[in-house]
Amino acid sequence: RANHISNYEAVMGPCLIASGLGELSRTGDCVAHPRLGFRHKCAAVTTDLPLVPDNPIDFGLQDFCRVCKKCADNCPGGAITFDDDPVEHNGYLRWNSDAQKCTIFRSTNKEGSSCGRCMKVCPWDSKEQSWFHEAGTWIGSKGENSSRLLKTIDDM
Numbered sequence: 001r002a003n004h005i006s007n008y009e010a011v012m013g014p015c016l017i018a019s020g021l022g023e024l025s026r027t028g029d030c031v032a033h034p035r036l037g038f039r040h041k042c043a044a045v046t047t048d049l050p051l052v053p054d055n056p057i058d059f060g061l062q063d064f065c066r067v068c069k070k071c072a073d074n075c076p077g078g079a080i081t082f083d084d085d086p087v088e089h090n091g092y093l094r095w096n097s098d099a100q101k102c103t104i105f106r107s108t109n110k111e112g113s114s115c116g117r118c119m120k121v122c123p124w125d126s127k128e129q130s131w132f133h134e135a136g137t138w139i140g141s142k143g144e145n146s147s148r149l150l151k152t153i154d155d156m
Contacts, residue, residue: 004043020054026065028097037125060141067147071118077105123154
């Protein structure tokens with residue numbers, strides 16, 4: 001069965017994490033891919049075909065989000081948490097954003113119904129395809145001190 005933007009029967013975040021296609025970001029509902037960030041739409045095919053599953057990946061995003069907090073600093077609706085650590089929610093660890101605050105901001109925004117500020121300011125989520133961005137995300141994936149360095153460079 002195809003699960004896509006107009007006909008989802010599966011929750012894509014957990015599917016992406018379980019399939020090894022990304023990690024959960026500070027925004028609490030977006031999964032970031034190590035090279036694409038979270039500027040992507042996803043779809044999935046669910047099947048009963050026996051397949052060998054991939055393992056979830058860890059490219060350092062949790063450590064990076066713990067330090068960075070740029071999405072929370074720049075969220076005009078105040079919907080993204082500043083908590084240092086993820087909390088357990090429905091059986092898995094995540095940062096809990098306030099979906100109601102996000103929805104209210106987006107639906108009352110005089111500039112349109114979208115925002116995307118969290119995606120625009122995320123250092124991991126650059127549209128730039130360059131050695132500089134690749135080097136930066138590689139540095140940012142090496143622990144909290146390296147994450148601080150990437151955030152500082154991005155701030156400059």
